[in-house]
Every structure is written in structure tokens, then in C-alpha cells.
Amino acid sequence: MLTVTGLKRLHISVSFNLQDGECVALQGPSGVGKTLLLRSIADLDPNEGTVKLDGILREAMPAPAWRKRVTYLAAEPGWWSDIVQEHFKGWDDALPLVARLGLPTSCGSWSVQRLSTGERQRLGLVRALMLRSRVLLLDEPTSALDSASAAAVESVIAERVSNGTSVVWSTHDDAQARRVGSKVLVMSAEGGIEEKRP
Numbered sequence: 001m002l003t004v005t006g007l008k009r010l011h012i013s014v015s016f017n018l019q020d021g022e023c024v025a026l027q028g029p030s031g032v033g034k035t036l037l038l039r040s041i042a043d044l045d046p047n048e049g050t051v052k053l054d055g056i057l058r059e060a061m062p063a064p065a066w067r068k069r070v071t072y073l074a075a076e077p078g079w080w081s082d083i084v085q086e087h088f089k090g091w092d093d094a095l096p097l098v099a100r101l102g103l104p105t106s107c108g109s110w111s112v113q114r115l116s117t118g119e120r121q122r123l124g125l126v127r128a129l130m131l132r133s134r135v136l137l138l139d140e141p142t143s144a145l146d147s148a149s150a151a152a153v154e155s156v157i158a159e160r161v162s163n164g165t166s167v168v169w170s171t172h173d174d175a176q177a178r179r180v181g182s183k184v185l186v187m188s189a190e191g192g193i194e195e196k197r198p
């Protein structure tokens, strides 16, 4: 279980628990602080508060080890090499996911520069999924995708969730939030979160 207690970053002040195999949707107006919250949980920005995974404080392990367990995926993932497959430890192991997300398996040899926004987004997701993290913090993971690709992403994540992965899924799509989330948390301008009642 992920436990977030009194997490503070700029105007944000949030506490919540995330069970194993639970997916919660995170909503709120643009600029309200959803990305700030997800990045803070992954300890990518300075923040205050207590964050634990299975009772173990994130400070108890080096930051890269924490981020491998509690992984943030940006809507526009970063790239550091020229060729797609250079971003993967084992490209061959990634191929089933690549295909499932509707990408050609030949895209490993493509230059990153030629990728469309949606191709980058799906490959960034494959990269994150290869880490087999306990917690995925997904920041608008289908914002650049057509409905068929978005459905493929939802199906892959649902499978992970049923296998015990915990997910916070930020989305502006109300229907998607209801589909993917066992509950919907809404962030307010004051920086808190509240469960949305249907």
C-alpha cells in the first residue's frame, strides 16, 4: 500500500492511501496541481510530508530505487538517445507491449525525432511498464491518442492493476476517469483532493 500523509508542495496539501491493485483517477482543472502532486509522490521535486510504500519511508532508499517502485510517467516523456531501442534495457522483451499498443515492432530502430506525439506517448508508457513498478503515476497517458490506442492503453493498465499494480491516473476525460478509476479524486484550487460523488 502507498501511504501519502501531509504531502506539501507549493499550494498543494494532500493525504491519501492507495491499496495494492487499486486504480484511482485524478481530476481537476488545468493548472490546479495534478502534475505537481504526481511528481512530488515520485520525489522528483522538493516536497514535504510522509510517503511510504508498504510502511517503508521513501527516505529509506536511494531516490532512483524509489522511482523504480513508484514511477511517474509524464504526458510527454523525455528521451536521451537518438534511437528508440536505446531507451530500453531489453528491447525484445518490450515487443509484445509495443505490438499491443498498436506500434510496429520495427520502430525500435527508428530515430526518436521522427516519432509522432502519440507514438512517443505509447513508447514512454512501454518504457515505464518494463520497470514493473509497484505504483504507476500516469499523467494524462492518453492525451495524444486516438480512441483505439487509448482503449489499448486502458486495457494494458487494467491488466497490471488486476495483477496488483497500484495506479494514479490523471485525466481530463470524465468518462475515462469513471472507466479506469475505482474512485475519482478531484483536486481543488486550494490544493486539496476530495472524492467525487457520482
Ligand SMILES: Nc1ncnc2c1ncn2[C@@H]1O[C@H](COP(=O)(O)OP(=O)(O)OP(=O)(O)O)[C@@H](O)[C@H]1O
Pocket: 010, 028, 029, 030, 031, 032, 033, 034, 035, 036, 037
Ligand atoms: N516549479 C514551480 N514553481 C512555481 N509554480 C509552479 C512550478 N511548477 C508548476 N507550477 C505551477 O503550479 C500550477 C500547477 O501546475 P500543474 O502542472 O501541476 O497543473 P496540472 O493540474 O497538472 O495542469 P494540466 O491539467 O494543465 O496538466 C501551475 O499554475 C504551474 O504554473
